[in-house]
Amino acid sequence: MRLPELLDGLIRGLLPEAFAEEVVGDLREGYSRRARRNRLAAALWWLREVLTLRPVALWRQARRLRRRGVRPELSPVTAGSGLWAKEFRIAVRSLWRRPTQSAVGVLTLVASVGAATLVFSVLEGVLLRPLPYPSGERLYEVWGTSAAAQQSDNSVLREAWNRRPISQAMLAAWRKSAPAVESVAGYLGTKVRWDDGAAPVEVAGAWVLPGFFATLGLRPVVGSVPGDATLASGGDVVVLSERFWASRYGRDPGVLGRTVRLDGRVVTVVGVMPAALVLPSGELDWWMPLPAALAAQRDLTIFRGVLRLRSGIRATVARQQLAVATEGLAGSNPVYRGMGARLVPLRDEIVAPVREGLTYSFWTVVLVTLIACVNLTSLVVARGARRRPELAMRAALGASRASLVGAMLTETVVICLVGGSLGLLASALSIHPLVRFLMSAVPGFPRADNVGINLPVLAFTLALTVGTALLAGAVPAWVVSKRSPWEALREGPRSRGGRGVRRIQRGLLFLDAMMAVALLAAAGLLTRSSLYASAVDAGFDRAVAFLAIRPSQERDSTGAEAQATGARVAERIGALPGVAVVGRASALPSMGSSQLNLVWLTGQPPASGTPIPTVAVDSGYFAALRIPIVAGRSFQAGDGPDVEPVVVVSQSLGRKLFGGENPLGRTIMLGKDTRLEGGQLAAAEGEAARIVGVARDVRELAVILDPDPLLYRPLAQTSTRDQVIVARGSGPTAALATAARRQALAADPDLLVSDAGVLARAVLRPLAGVKLRTALALVLAGLAVLLTLVGIHGVVAYVVSDRAHEIGVRMALGALPLGESVRMVGVALWPVLLGGLVGLAAAGGLSGILREILFGVSQTDPLTYGAVLLLLVGMAALSAWVPARRAAAVDPVRILNRD
Amino acid sequence: MVHLTDLEQLLLLAVLRLQDGAYGASIQSDLEERAERRVSLGSIHVTLGRLEENGLVSSAKGEPTGERGGKARRIYAVTEVGRAALEHSRAVLERMWDGVLAGGQP
Helix, strand or coil: CCHHHHHHHHHHHHCCHHHHHHHHHHHHHHHHHHHHHCHHHHHHHHHHHHHCCCHHHHHHHHHHHHHHCCCCCCCCCCHHHHHHHHHHHHHHHHHHHCHHHHHHHHHHHHHHHHHHHHHHHHHHHHHHCCCCCCCHHHEEEEEEEEHHHHHCCCHHHHHHHCCECECHHHHHHHHHHCCCEEEEEEEEEEEEEEECCCCCEEEEEEEECCCHHHHHCCCCCEECCCCHHHHHHCCCEEEEEHHHHHHHHCCCHHHCCCEEEECCEEEEEEEEECCCCCECCECCCEEEECCHHHHCCCCCCCEEEEEEECCCCCHHHHHHHHHHHHHHHHCCCHHHCCEEEEEEEHHHHHHHHHHHHHHHHHHHHHHHHHHHHHHHHHHHHHHHHHCHHHHHHHHHCCCCHHHHHHHHHHHHHHHHHHHHHHHHHHHHHHHHHHHHHHHHHCCCCCCHHHCCCCHHHHHHHHHHHHHHHHHHHHHHHHHHCCCCHHHHHHHCCCCCCHHHHHHHHHHHHHHHHHHHHHHHHHHHHHHHHHHHHHHCCCCCCCCCEEEEEECCCCCCCCHHHHHHHHHHHHHHHHCCCCEEEEEEECCCCCCCCCEEEEEEECCCCHHHCEEEEEEEECCCHHHHCCCCEEEECCCCCCCCCCCCCEEEEEHHHHHHHHCCCCCCCCEEEEEECCEEECCEEECCEEEEEEEEEEECCCCCCCCCCCCCCCEEEEHHHCCCCCEEEEEEECCCHHHHHHHHHHHHHHHCCCCEEEEEEEHHHHHHHHHHHHHHHHHHHHHHHHHHHHHHHHHHHHHHHHHHHHCHHHHHHHHHCCCCHHHHHHHHHHHHHHHHHHHHHHHHHHHHHHHHHHHCCCCCCCCCCHHHHHHHHHHHHHHHHHHHHHHHHHHHCCCHHHHHHHC | CCCCCHHHHHHHHHHHHHHHHCCHHHHHHHHHHHCCCCCCHHHHHHHHHHHHHCCCEEEEEEEECHHHCCCEEEEEEECHHHHHHHHHHHHHHHHHHCCCCCCCCC
C-alpha cells in the first residue's frame, strides 16, 4: 500500500462521508496539477490545504445537510482508501479504549517531536538559511595571516595569528591584482557617544572604507548610502541601522538630513540600512567614513575585511591571489613580510559562536527521536500481541498479510499524527521563550530573529513524524502478523505472543538504555567541563574597567610620545572619584594580542631562543589586576628607557627557563630586531635583561587553557604605542568604564578608543557558548532518560500483566509476593544494565568528537561514567518497581479459577 | 431576501462562470486566477455546503478520473434562488455606489 493511499485514507477518516470523497479527490487533483510544475511547491500546497481542512465545520455542515435531506450520500467507498478510513476509525476506537497506554505513546511523540522541531527551527534559521545578501554565498570575511602561526603549538595562539586585521594598503593591492575578487572592503567596529540633542547614548557602529556598501550589495531602506568618493574623503555623513532607526527615532523618515554629534564630530544622517545587514562583529547601529587622520595611515592593520568573490570562482583560487598580492607589499614595508590571507564564508563567521552547540544539539535530538521510536516500537509490539487473536481471526477469514500490517500500522500512524501535531503546537508555543533564553544566555546570539516555525521546519516535522511512524510501526507490525493464523488461533485467547514479544521488548530496552547512557555521559562530561571553566582561577581579578586606546600617529610619532599620552589619560582616570588604582599595558590577559619575543639564556647562541608571549606593563598593572608578585618586586617608575633593562617572569616561564632554580636576579637575553626567517622568528643579537620579579601565572589567551609562560617588560623600555588602561574602583565597574571613556576623549580628542568595557564580560564572552552547549546537552539528555524510564515502565507493566497467570501459579505454590515483584524488576534491569555498559563503551569510542570541546576533564572520565551508569540503573529500578508492585497484588485464587 | 457574504458571492459567480465544470478544485483555481484570492479547499466546501443547505446551489455526482485517484467530482450548479440572491446583492451594491463619484465627493 502506497503512501498517497495511506494519506488519502487518513484524511477520509477525518471527514464526514458527505464530503470525504470530493475533498480527497480535489486534494489529489490539485496536487498532481501542481506537481507537474514543481513537486516541492505541490507538497507544500497539499500540506497547507490539509492543515486548513476545517474538519469540524465540515462535520457540522454534513449533519445540517442530512437533516435537510439535500445531499444524497455518495456511493459506498471505492478502492483501498475506503478500507483505510475504516481502519483509521477502528484504530482511534482501539486507542481510546486504552487511554493510559495511548497517552504514553502520544506524550513520547510530543516530547521528541517538540524537542526536535525546536532544535531544527533554530538550526534552520541560524545555520542553514542563506544570508539575506544578494548572492550571499559569494561573501567572505577576509583576514590576514602570519607565518608565525605555524610556529606556535598553542591552538588559541595559532588561531589569533591566523586572524590578523588588514590594512588599506592590503585592500588596494588586492583590488588591483586579484582578479578573482569582485569587490573587497574594510571596516572597523567602534563605539561612539551619540549626541543628537536627546539624552546621549553609547552606540556601537563601524567606520567603513570605500566599497563597503557595494560589496554587501544591500539597498538602503530610506535615503542613500555615501558613495565611494565620500567614504574615501572621510565625509561627515552617517548611515543608521534599521534597528537603531526604529528604537531611537520611531522609524521617522525625517531623520534624514539631521545632524548628530558623535564624539565631537558633527555628521549628517543620510540613510538607513535594512536589518539584513549583519556582520560577524556583532550588532552595529551606524556606519560612517573613516576619520581622515586614520585614513591617511595606509599601513595600519586594524580593519576587518569583507569580500565578494566573482561568481564561479573558488575561494582557494582567490586566497592564493590575495597572498601573492600581499607578498608584493612586503618589498616596500616589512610589516607585510610573511603575511598571507585567509577567507572564511561570511555566514560561518557570523554563526561561529553557536555552531558547535547547535550541531551537537541536533545530533542529540536525533538520538532522542530514536529513543522515542524504540519506545513506540515497544508499545506497538505489546499492542500487537494483545490484538493477536483478532488479527488471527481476520487472517483466517482471508485478510491479506498486507492488510493486517496496515491494521497495525494505522494505530501507530494515529499516535504519531496526534503526538506530532501536539508536539508541533508545543514547539510553536515555546519557540519565542526559547529564542529569548538563547539571546540572554549568549549575548549577541547571531541571527536569532530568523528563528521560527516556517515551511522548511513544518516539512521537517512532517517527515520526522511520518518517519517515526513507519520505523516504529512497520517492523513490529510485520513480525506480529507473520505467524500463520492457524498457530495463533490454536494458542487461544490468553496468549499474547509470549516469549517472542518479550525478547523483542528486552532488545528494545537494551537499545534505549544504550542511547540514553551515551547521551547522559556526554552531557555529564560537558557539565563537568563547564563547571571547571567557571570555577577556574584565571590568576587575575576580572572586576576592572578597561579602555583600549590608540594615540594619534601624526602627533605622537614615537612610542615614548604615545606612552606619555597614555599616561596623561591614565592620570585623569585615576583622578575620577572612587578609583583606587590604574595601570597600563600593551595587552590584557584573554584578549589575545600579546607580542612574541625571542628569549634565550645568557651565554647561549640566539638560535636557541624560543618565542615567548610578552606584555609591556607599567608599575600599576599588577596591582590593578591583582596579580600577586610571588618573589622579587614589581616594576617601578624608575624602570625607564635609560636604565638597565629588567623583566618580570611568570612562574611557568621561570620553570621553563631555569627548571627548579630560582630565576630571581638571573639575566636572560631578549631578541633585538626580531624578524621572520623561513617562517621562524630569528634575531641576530639580543640585549640582556635582569629578572627582578616573579608573577603568579595567569591564563593568558583563554581561561580554558593551561597558563602560558608569560614575559612582562616595563612599558617605558619598549616602543609600545597602543595601550590598554585598566582601572579598579569602589563603584560599579560598568559605570567606571563609561566614565573612563569620557575622560579619555576629553583629555585627547584625537584619541581612538577601540574598545572599552568590563574585563569580566570580555573574558567570559567565549564561555557563553560553552554554557549554552552544556545547558542544551543536559536538557536533551534529561529528556532521553525520561523517555527511557517511560519505556521501562511500559515494558514491566506489560510483562506483569502478560505473566499474571504464571505469577498466580507460583504464588499458589508458595512464592512470596515481594519476591515476585523483585523478579519483575529484574526482567527490565538486566537489559538496561547491559545496554548501559555498551552505551558507555560507545561513548568512550565516540569521545574523540567530544575531545575538541572538552577541557579540564578527560573524555573518558571514570567518575562521570560511573555516576551516569549508577544514575540510570537506579532510576530504571525505581521506574520498574512501580508496575512491578502489581505483581504482588495478583490474586492466585482468581488466576487459577480463570482456567 | 438572503444577504450573501463576499465569499458566497464569489463562489456563486465562479460556479456560474465555470458552467458544467464547477467543482472544488476548479473553483479554487478560478478564484485564485480571476479574483486573486486564495481560499482553502476546506472553506470552499464548507461554504458550498451552506449554500446547498439554503438551496442556492444544487450538486450532482460527476465522473471519477485518474488524476483524482479514482475519486468522483461533485459538480455544482446555481439554482434560480441562488441567481436571484446574486442579482439582489448586485443591486444593493449598485444602489450603495450610486452617487459616490470617482473623485470621492458625495
